[in-house]
Amino acid sequence: MAAQLPPARSRIPGSGLAKGLAVTLRTMTRKTVTEQYPEVQPDLPPRTRGVIGLFEENCTVCMLCARECPDWCIYIDSHKETLPAAAPGGRERSRNVLDRFAIDFSLCMYCGICIEVCPFDALFWSPEFEYAETDIRELTHERDKLRDWMWTVPAPPALDPAAEEPKELAAARKAAEKLAAQQEAERAEQAQLAAQAEKPGQAEKPGQAEQAPESGQPEPGEGQA
Numbered sequence: 001m002a003a004q005l006p007p008a009r010s011r012i013p014g015s016g017l018a019k020g021l022a023v024t025l026r027t028m029t030r031k032t033v034t035e036q037y038p039e040v041q042p043d044l045p046p047r048t049r050g051v052i053g054l055f056e057e058n059c060t061v062c063m064l065c066a067r068e069c070p071d072w073c074i075y076i077d078s079h080k081e082t083l084p085a086a087a088p089g090g091r092e093r094s095r096n097v098l099d100r101f102a103i104d105f106s107l108c109m110y111c112g113i114c115i116e117v118c119p120f121d122a123l124f125w126s127p128e129f130e131y132a133e134t135d136i137r138e139l140t141h142e143r144d145k146l147r148d149w150m151w152t153v154p155a156p157p158a159l160d161p162a163a164e165e166p167k168e169l170a171a172a173r174k175a176a177e178k179l180a181a182q183q184e185a186e187r188a189e190q191a192q193l194a195a196q197a198e199k200p201g202q203a204e205k206p207g208q209a210e211q212a213p214e215s216g217q218p219e220p221g222e223g224q225a
Helices: 015-028 064-068 112-117 145-150 167-198
Strands: 049-053 072-083 093-104 123-126
Touching: 049 093, 049 145, 064 072, 093 112, 093 145, 112 123
Parallel strands: none
Antiparallel strands: 049 123, 072 093
16 A cells, blocks of 8 residues: 655745745845946955966976867967087987967866966966957967966965975075175175274284384493493
8 A cells, every 4th residue: 555645735825925025125125235347446366267377488388288278279389499519529409499379268268277287387367357359359369468467467375374485485585694694794894994994003012022223322231341
């Protein structure tokens, strides 16, 4: 024998309308907050994904970003350049030279894979988002424009306030402190030499030989029988 289902609850007519009106009334009583954009720029989170900046000096044309891009919106052109041997008898080396680096932001879906897979930190997120164009072809940013976006990339926040200082900053700080201490010692030495030069002639130290007698005067005991 099949189990009997519990009786359905009787629905009050108009309950759904009453719930919707209650939500509307609660919203109407709250204070409205209007952001005066574009007169007032929004306060964006530090990890905002706006546009991608290129640090060209770090790019080695490894093509990882272009291969991993799901939309194939990164275009890279390069050529190989032969470098002479660094020492006599050595072999020549070749390196890739970047000719073109472009990103088509009309195709980009802002997944950030290109930034994550870059092994040499050549791509960075910028919070700038005001780069709309009336022509879709203008949304393809070449490397010069991508380099200009680097000036808008914020400094990375510290992961932990109690974390150790990075080795690069520690080495730079120690070198600066050593140079400052050396300059301070040189200034103190120069000041000491200048002070000694300004002092008048000092008395002879004890133990120095007495001055020789003037010519023509016999010394004591001289000429006696």
